[in-house]
Amino acid sequence: MKVDEAEKVKRKRKLISVEENNLEHPLEPWLRMERIPHIWCPTCGIGTAVTCFIEAMKKVNVPRKDICVVSGIGCSGRIAGYIRLDSFHTTHGRAIPFAAGLKLANPRLHVVVFSGDGDLVSIGGNHLIHTARRNIDITVLCINNFIYAMTGGQLAPTTPPTAIATTAPYGNYEHPFNLPLLAASCGAVYVARWTALHVRRLTKSIGEAFQKKGFSFVEIICPCTTLYARKNKLGTGLDLMKFYHDNSVIAHGADPKDVDIQFQSEIKVGKFVDIEKPCYLDNYNQYLKQKLGDKFKPYGVSDEEKH
Amino acid sequence: MKADPAGVLTGEHYLDGDKACAEGALAAGCRFFAGYPITPSTEVAERISERFPLVGGIFIQMEDELASIAAVVGAAWSGVKSMTVTSGPGFSLMMENIGLGAMLETPCVIVNVQRGGPSTGLPTLPGQADMMQVRWGSHGDYEIIALSPNSPQECFDLTITAFNLSEQFRVPTFVMMDECVGHMTEKVVIPPAEEIEIYPRRFTKKKPEEYLPYAYQEDLVPEIVKAGDGYFFHVTGLTHDERGYPDMSWEMQEKCVHRLLDKINKNAGKIFIIEEENMENAEVVVISYGITSRVALRGIQLAQKAGMKNIGRMRLLTVWPFPEQRIRGLASRVKAFVMPEMNYGQVVREVERCAAGKCKTILVPHGGGTVHPPETIYQAIKEAYQ
Numbered sequence: 001m002k003v004d005e006a007e008k009v010k011r012k013r014k015l016i017s018v019e020e021n022n023l024e025h026p027l028e029p030w031l032r033m034e035r036i037p038h039i040w041c042p043t044c045g046i047g048t049a050v051t052c053f054i055e056a057m058k059k060v061n062v063p064r065k066d067i068c069v070v071s072g073i074g075c076s077g078r079i080a081g082y083i084r085l086d087s088f089h090t091t092h093g094r095a096i097p098f099a100a101g102l103k104l105a106n107p108r109l110h111v112v113v114f115s116g117d118g119d120l121v122s123i124g125g126n127h128l129i130h131t132a133r134r135n136i137d138i139t140v141l142c143i144n145n146f147i148y149a150m151t152g153g154q155l156a157p158t159t160p161p162t163a164i165a166t167t168a169p170y171g172n173y174e175h176p177f178n179l180p181l182l183a184a185s186c187g188a189v190y191v192a193r194w195t196a197l198h199v200r201r202l203t204k205s206i207g208e209a210f211q212k213k214g215f216s217f218v219e220i221i222c223p224c225t226t227l228y229a230r231k232n233k234l235g236t237g238l239d240l241m242k243f244y245h246d247n248s249v250i251a252h253g254a255d256p257k258d259v260d261i262q263f264q265s266e267i268k269v270g271k272f273v274d275i276e277k278p279c280y281l282d283n284y285n286q287y288l289k290q291k292l293g294d295k296f297k298p299y300g301v302s303d304e305e306k307h
Numbered sequence: 308m309k310a311d312p313a314g315v316l317t318g319e320h321y322l323d324g325d326k327a328c329a330e331g332a333l334a335a336g337c338r339f340f341a342g343y344p345i346t347p348s349t350e351v352a353e354r355i356s357e358r359f360p361l362v363g364g365i366f367i368q369m370e371d372e373l374a375s376i377a378a379v380v381g382a383a384w385s386g387v388k389s390m391t392v393t394s395g396p397g398f399s400l401m402m403e404n405i406g407l408g409a410m411l412e413t414p415c416v417i418v419n420v421q422r423g424g425p426s427t428g429l430p431t432l433p434g435q436a437d438m439m440q441v442r443w444g445s446h447g448d449y450e451i452i453a454l455s456p457n458s459p460q461e462c463f464d465l466t467i468t469a470f471n472l473s474e475q476f477r478v479p480t481f482v483m484m485d486e487c488v489g490h491m492t493e494k495v496v497i498p499p500a501e502e503i504e505i506y507p508r509r510f511t512k513k514k515p516e517e518y519l520p521y522a523y524q525e526d527l528v529p530e531i532v533k534a535g536d537g538y539f540f541h542v543t544g545l546t547h548d549e550r551g552y553p554d555m556s557w558e559m560q561e562k563c564v565h566r567l568l569d570k571i572n573k574n575a576g577k578i579f580i581i582e583e584e585n586m587e588n589a590e591v592v593v594i595s596y597g598i599t600s601r602v603a604l605r606g607i608q609l610a611q612k613a614g615m616k617n618i619g620r621m622r623l624l625t626v627w628p629f630p631e632q633r634i635r636g637l638a639s640r641v642k643a644f645v646m647p648e649m650n651y652g653q654v655v656r657e658v659e660r661c662a663a664g665k666c667k668t669i670l671v672p673h674g675g676g677t678v679h680p681p682e683t684i685y686q687a688i689k690e691a692y693q
Contacts, residue, residue, distance in 0.1 A: 032541070035552060065537035070381070081541060081553065086534040088384065089543035089553075090377065091407050097341075097374035101381025101389070102534060104365055105339045109385065109535050127377075130370035288360045297313075297363035 030054040030064075032084045039078055043237020045196030045222025046076055046143055050083065052199055052220075053114065053141065056206035068111045070099040072124060074150045075224075076116035076143040083114075093123030096131050099138050107281055107299070110139075110210065117144040117158040121177055125157070132186035135214045137279040141206065142179060142217065145224035153227035160263035164231045178260040183217035184273045190216035191256060191273035196223060197244040198269060205271060214279040221267060234264070310334050310467075310503035313362045322495045324462040324488040325350035328418055329358065330495070331466025332390050334503055337416070338364035339389035341378035343371055343397060346430045347486040348420035351392040372400035376417070380408045383415045384542070386508065386533030388470060392418040394486075395428060398437055399444070405479055406445030409567060411542045412477040412521070412529065414508065416469045419481060420489040423675035433486035434675030435597055435649035439656075441481050442627050448564055450571035452578055453481040453627040455596040459493045465624065471506035472578060476570060477528050483626065485649065487598040487678060508533075515539065520551040521563075527570035571628055580624035581633065589619025591691040592637055593645045594658055596623040598678060603647050606684025613685075615692050626654060634661035643691035647671035647684050667691060 025033060031054070040046050057067060064085065071080035073092035080087040090098045095113045103111040113120070120128055120142050131138065147165055148154040155165040155172055158179065162171040184191045190212040194202035202220060209216035223229060223240035234240060244267065251259070252270040259268040278286070285298045314333035322330065329351045332340070340359065342352040352368070359366040369375040375391045382389040393401060398419045408415055421437050423429025441453045452472050456465045466482055473480035511518050511530035515538045521529050532538045545553040546560050554563075571578070586592070595603040600622045607618050619641070623630070634657075638644070643666050646655040651672045659668040671687045673679045 032552075065539070066535055068534050081543060084539050086384075086539060087541045088381070089541070089545065090380075091403055091544055094373060094377035094404060094407075097369060097377035098381035100367075100374075101339065101341060101378030101383075102385050103381075104367060104378070105382035105385035105387040105389065106533075106535055126370050127374050130374070284365070292360060296360050299363060299365045 072119035096127040181256040189214035193219040195221040195244040312500035327459040327462040329354035331463040335470035339382040372397040408479040409449040582622040592619040605681035609685040638662040638665040643667035
């Protein structure tokens, strides 16, 4: 789409604006409309991921009040601020342990960590691997845009080799993480990857991950036009979506070690892991019951604390 | 509200300070603990890991101290009283999320069994050199509450007090122990549950549509909610308005941050716990806290034997907020303050600032590793008396 066409679409969108026509936003009441417009750039993939998440949550059989979203820092870190659930915008890298505390303290809650690759895998990497190892029953949705976007386009642990970043001006010479392999090898019971183009499949996958008992992980490949695409001369957001369309291969059940991403390489998407394993709290309660017998008081929120 | 008897080990015990602290947490109603092993605080975690499964609490050993404090803040937002325990290097690692706890106004308790520093320092030996770190360690302006016990009995008592204050003022509250107090074994009396006063969480009674997470109340402490009750609230470490939504204006920065300071400073009178003795005609006042206060007592006795009768003794059980007015008042009528600390001069700066040149302030420094020789305190009192 050329710029002038995009401009026309933009104008048309303005004409059917929500306020003027008294329409309800299709994602009401799940969005904090008073906080819209959001901070994300045009053609950013995060908004699509949020829509998929909300569409998935509409279908799960869990009361809205029991769903919590925890984010860290970065563009994706802002997600918690726009979703009308009990939502927590925490510190850089610590969304997962914060979520673990929230979940373990009240096991009734369904806790979703929604954050970015730099946040979850670089500064928060230690928490990701240990929470997966313990199989704490939370869902991690990881937006991967291959770059630190909020701070202006620096190298991430997911940046593909040779890609340009502001702190890799000659291109990246590091080995990036293969996120599904990382999550799977640390013990995640559900691992999937989709791009922001695969809205229906992503929505379904988020729903599955959410309902899976244990540590589930969904990587969402998202376009960052402002930084990643611009620095690497990959075109517009639409060009990136076209790239996903032409180069994504659905490979359900693929061995996670075979799904690494190189610069502008084929992107394997699909559900890679879906296994059964007791989660942390089940182990805690069952093992201690066996060891301590009647002396053991299983963990749960007492009536008194419920107020 | 009275303590839940399930967690109260009523009776007379022979406990070290670390274990007494763990029992204090249990009595206070703490039911979530996340921690990481580090000397000399580990015994608190060990005791909790043994006791929590019997009282319906949950203990988790996290991957590091960053995770521990993050989980503690998260658990608090599920409505459960939560705590972590650490020492020296672990305390340094916790700083960022202590700031988050302060910014979100999260009730929680952090215990620091201080050891000698900097860096790895003296892992198995005492220090009191984290007293300014607890006050200023996380970035930005904020206020916290810090208590300092000088015996296993006080480790029990002040841990309960710390939970109560953290609930009352919605602020991370610190129990600043040290290796000596943590590993010292003495008699600890745990009263019956009905004699232990518990400050309940200040849950709002407002309906979701009326509730604002950071509404300004008369005592400056907003009412709280917890996840899962249908309030659909948002909290953020960003500067925020009464709704909890980010607002990057300088006006909101002033409003948001100033209240974090005011809610502690303007309520400081409700927070101070100070022990005083012989202050009436005091010419010299010895100010101390934690284990050093026990050595200070010996220093004072030596001075009294040498004929110096008018020596006042002040012990800070609450170190932060600092009792500024009291020190200012005394400064205009005493000759000098003498302050032994197991560091090279931290809280003494506050004493000196409040004295404002009206009387002498004499520091008795000690690098840590052991307590002061009482003679050094005696010598300082003698110097002050002249």
